[in-house]
Amino acid sequence: MTITEPATYGLACQNLWSPTMVQAHQHNDIELNYARDPLQYLIGGRPLTLRPGQAAVFWAAQPHQLLVQGPLVQMTWLTVPLAQFLTWRLAADQVRRLLDGEVIIGTRDVSALYSAAHLRQWERDLAAPDADVRELVALELRAFITRVLQSPAASPERTGSPVRSVLSQAAEMANFIALHCHEPLRVKDVADAIHVHPHHAMMIFKQALGRTINSYLTSSRIAVAQRILLTTDASVAEVGHRSGFGSLSRFYEAFTADCGVPPSAYRRRHAAIRLAG
Numbered sequence: 001m002t003i004t005e006p007a008t009y010g011l012a013c014q015n016l017w018s019p020t021m022v023q024a025h026q027h028n029d030i031e032l033n034y035a036r037d038p039l040q041y042l043i044g045g046r047p048l049t050l051r052p053g054q055a056a057v058f059w060a061a062q063p064h065q066l067l068v069q070g071p072l073v074q075m076t077w078l079t080v081p082l083a084q085f086l087t088w089r090l091a092a093d094q095v096r097r098l099l100d101g102e103v104i105i106g107t108r109d110v111s112a113l114y115s116a117a118h119l120r121q122w123e124r125d126l127a128a129p130d131a132d133v134r135e136l137v138a139l140e141l142r143a144f145i146t147r148v149l150q151s152p153a154a155s156p157e158r159t160g161s162p163v164r165s166v167l168s169q170a171a172e173m174a175n176f177i178a179l180h181c182h183e184p185l186r187v188k189d190v191a192d193a194i195h196v197h198p199h200h201a202m203m204i205f206k207q208a209l210g211r212t213i214n215s216y217l218t219s220s221r222i223a224v225a226q227r228i229l230l231t232t233d234a235s236v237a238e239v240g241h242r243s244g245f246g247s248l249s250r251f252y253e254a255f256t257a258d259c260g261v262p263p264s265a266y267r268r269r270h271a272a273i274r275l276a277g
Contacts, residue, residue: 007260009079011138013122018073023210024065024174026219028226028259030085030098031060032145034110035075040067042209044101045178045220047171053109055148059098062223063174063216065209067167076110076119078141086270088142094149099231101223106148113147169194170208173201174216181220182244187213221245222258229267236263 008028018035024042033039034055041048044062058064059082086095097104125137176193177185190213191201205213225243228234234242240251240263256262261269 008081010081011084011126011134011141012079013119013126014077015120015123016075016077018066018068018075020068021065024063024216024219026063026223027060028082029060029079030057030082030145032057032078032148033075035073036111037073039073039075041065042067042171042174043103044223045174045176047175048103050105053111055106055110056103057098057145057148058103059101061226062101063219080141080145083270090146090149096231099227101227104149104151106151108147108151114144166204167208169196170205173205173213174209177213177217177220181217182224182242184244184246185217218254219258222255225251225255225263226259226266229263230270239263
């Protein structure tokens with residue numbers, strides 16, 4: 001990767017104005033976002049808009065980016081390390097949907113469940129040194145996330161317009177990468193998908209998303225590899241091949257640089273946590 005991100009943000013809650021994300025990022029947490037105004041995202045190459053009051057839960061190992069257009073929005077951002085989330089022993093189908101890259105969107109207005117004061121109290125409690133208080137908040141967050149995961153399927157509003165702006169073209173390329181990252185892709189293939197010259201494709205992708213096409217491609221392949229490692233018994237060599245890496249050495253190098261441990265250690269760590277949970 002060309003950027004450095006923490007492996008996890010830890011168990012955390014932040015109530016903040018929508019940040020300007022100059023580039024997509026990824027981290028090994030289950031993430032929940034909520035706002036009383038619409039939020040626009042690019043998650044795993046898929047653009048979507050959350051309606052006011054909706055909460056979205058997803059595995060943040062896939063590249064994602066908040067797209068701020070117009071006035072800033074007051075929002076709540078929650079993260080739970082994947083290792084901790086797996087100990088919660090939630091319904092297997094819900095966990096599988098997240099690990100498969102689905103963005104699960106609640107249908108109930110969050111404000112009907114939790115007040116703004118409640119959300120701010122979570123932020124203060126999680127920043128406090130009292131372990132007992134933090135454990136209590138963790139139980140409340142588990143209930144909150146479980147409510148969202150149990151919601152009936154919602155239909156997010158898709159972003160975009162007939163005008164092919166720089167952002168919409170970059171989103172098209174990101175979506176193409178997400179769909180085809182397991183294949184032997186070149187920059188030219190990505191550019192051909194939106195019918196532009198490769199140099200132009202690289203320029204607008206970097207301008208809109210703050211990352212190079214190759215960096216985003218590598219991140220997408222690593223996200224695929226993480227999913228295969230945690231949801232199948234495929235060998236490490238097969239995982240590397242199925243996630244699009246041309247060689248085992250390149251797979252080990254990229255995965256270890258991004259996740260901090262080799263693929264086999266990543267699988268053992270999370271498998272042990274799930275068995276012990």
